[in-house]
Amino acid sequence: MFGERLWLARNALRHDRCGSVLGPTGTEELDRALQPLGGAELLAGSVTGPDVLERLRGTLRATSSACPSEQSWALRVLDGLLDCLRTIELLMSWPGRPLTSERLRRATAVGSGRSGTPLPDTAGTELLRDAVEYLRMRAPRVGETGTTPLARFVAALAAEDQLARDDARLTAWAHSVRAAVELSDAFDAQRQQHTRSRLRLVVSLHSAVADDWPETLETWLLDRGEVHAHQSFDCTPDQAGVEQRLAGALRWASRRAKEVGAPLQRVEIAASAALLLRWRPEEIDFGERLGVAHDVVLRWSERLCPPDHLWWINDRARERLEAMSEGGTGAPVDWLGEPETVRTQELSERLRHGAYQRAVALGHRPPRFEQVMEVLLAHAPIVLWPGGDRGVPDRYRNSLDRFWHLLPTEFSEAYRRSWGPKPPAQADGREHLAELRSVWHDPEWLDFCDWFEQCAMDGENFA
Numbered sequence: 001m002f003g004e005r006l007w008l009a010r011n012a013l014r015h016d017r018c019g020s021v022l023g024p025t026g027t028e029e030l031d032r033a034l035q036p037l038g039g040a041e042l043l044a045g046s047v048t049g050p051d052v053l054e055r056l057r058g059t060l061r062a063t064s065s066a067c068p069s070e071q072s073w074a075l076r077v078l079d080g081l082l083d084c085l086r087t088i089e090l091l092m093s094w095p096g097r098p099l100t101s102e103r104l105r106r107a108t109a110v111g112s113g114r115s116g117t118p119l120p121d122t123a124g125t126e127l128l129r130d131a132v133e134y135l136r137m138r139a140p141r142v143g144e145t146g147t148t149p150l151a152r153f154v155a156a157l158a159a160e161d162q163l164a165r166d167d168a169r170l171t172a173w174a175h176s177v178r179a180a181v182e183l184s185d186a187f188d189a190q191r192q193q194h195t196r197s198r199l200r201l202v203v204s205l206h207s208a209v210a211d212d213w214p215e216t217l218e219t220w221l222l223d224r225g226e227v228h229a230h231q232s233f234d235c236t237p238d239q240a241g242v243e244q245r246l247a248g249a250l251r252w253a254s255r256r257a258k259e260v261g262a263p264l265q266r267v268e269i270a271a272s273a274a275l276l277l278r279w280r281p282e283e284i285d286f287g288e289r290l291g292v293a294h295d296v297v298l299r300w301s302e303r304l305c306p307p308d309h310l311w312w313i314n315d316r317a318r319e320r321l322e323a324m325s326e327g328g329t330g331a332p333v334d335w336l337g338e339p340e341t342v343r344t345q346e347l348s349e350r351l352r353h354g355a356y357q358r359a360v361a362l363g364h365r366p367p368r369f370e371q372v373m374e375v376l377l378a379h380a381p382i383v384l385w386p387g388g389d390r391g392v393p394d395r396y397r398n399s400l401d402r403f404w405h406l407l408p409t410e411f412s413e414a415y416r417r418s419w420g421p422k423p424p425a426q427a428d429g430r431e432h433l434a435e436l437r438s439v440w441h442d443p444e445w446l447d448f449c450d451w452f453e454q455c456a457m458d459g460e461n462f463a
Helices: 024-037 050-062 068-092 101-112 124-137 148-160 168-176 180-196 239-260 273-278 313-324 344-352 369-379 394-406 409-419 443-457
Strands: 199-204 216-223 226-234 264-271 295-300 333-336 359-362 382-386 436-440
Touching (some): 024 068, 050 068, 068 148, 068 168, 101 124, 101 394, 124 148, 148 180, 168 180, 216 239, 239 264, 273 295, 273 369, 295 409, 295 436, 313 369, 313 443, 333 394, 344 369, 369 382
Parallel strands (some): 199 264, 264 295, 333 359
Antiparallel strands (some): 199 216, 216 226, 382 436
8 A cells, every 4th residue: 555645635736747647646656755765866857658667667676775665665656656557558548438537536436445535636638647546556445455446446437338357458457457356356346236236116206196195106126227017006195104105115126126136225216396395205214214224316206207398308407417427526516595596487597598507506495495496306407405494504515526426325325324323533524415405317217217208108007
């Protein structure tokens, strides 16, 4: 392990060594390693390529040193930097789909192995370099080899693209950085994670009348996005009745999951805007809270089969999600304050004219909240708001930036933490997420909406 430093502390540095292929992290680690050995004399000039590092490594090995431990440390740093350059070479000719900043951030989060680790705040090719240097030089933990985070990173990208684990280019890279076993382990971990996320239970309250509680719950168990089973559950049209039947639906789905041989972890609940604002389904108690063992994601039921005047909302949501994933740092969120929400009609006009092209977050709970939410949900694929009456402090917004790449699942983890003891030493910003609510429409949900609408057009009745 090459030492552990917070990325944000490192980020104050700026890479200004002209012509060097190393980024800020690589440059700093090399300077630190060479300084006790007379760095200025050993490295006269920039690191313009791996050949410079190879020559430097040869020089160090051929030189007897009065500081053998420092010399050994410097050689390990050089090995790490060469691993970085080999990894960057692989990524620059990546055998899968084109790499984007969002994909790189997701894979970096997987590679680091730490939930909520601050990520590089660069984008594009700089992010590619900075992520690789961070994972190789700063992320390895005690008990891991230096290449373990890189292997997790590469395996995460490969899994997204469904690349074979024995792909010749991946295998050649793994051997070049001495990470053949680490890559195999990472692929095994990816397969286990895929199994854990394979099943999703969708529970819809779309049959509710006048934004009240429904008399029927419609449920679907999805296996890799395809409908595996469907069941209707009659219920008393009030909160207690719905929650009682939802517990029964979970029991039904759990039995079907055992037949499939995969765990059921995610529960997606679609409801009206009115219910979403006042209901916390993750707190449903059937002996334990629903959210203790399940990740609960809220959806807007109107997207299942949009009315004629909103026929376009799911297509537009796809476009915005794609644009949100293409670049930039932090959370792709437009924050709205009281001036933007005080007049619902004016807000609706701005949205119809293309304002707020990203996710939308409210810094407060506005008057006529239900009307505001109806307007926002039609135009924004993701809407967030404070769970309580307080506004959203800046530190909450910073936590949203920090954890965005892990959402919406990380909301469930934040809620779970908020239900238990909260030692101050564990405060990491996730406690701020627990103060927020969200309605989240990702591509997987939009795919289900397309399927549902087609079935409705074909005459299948789910109400």
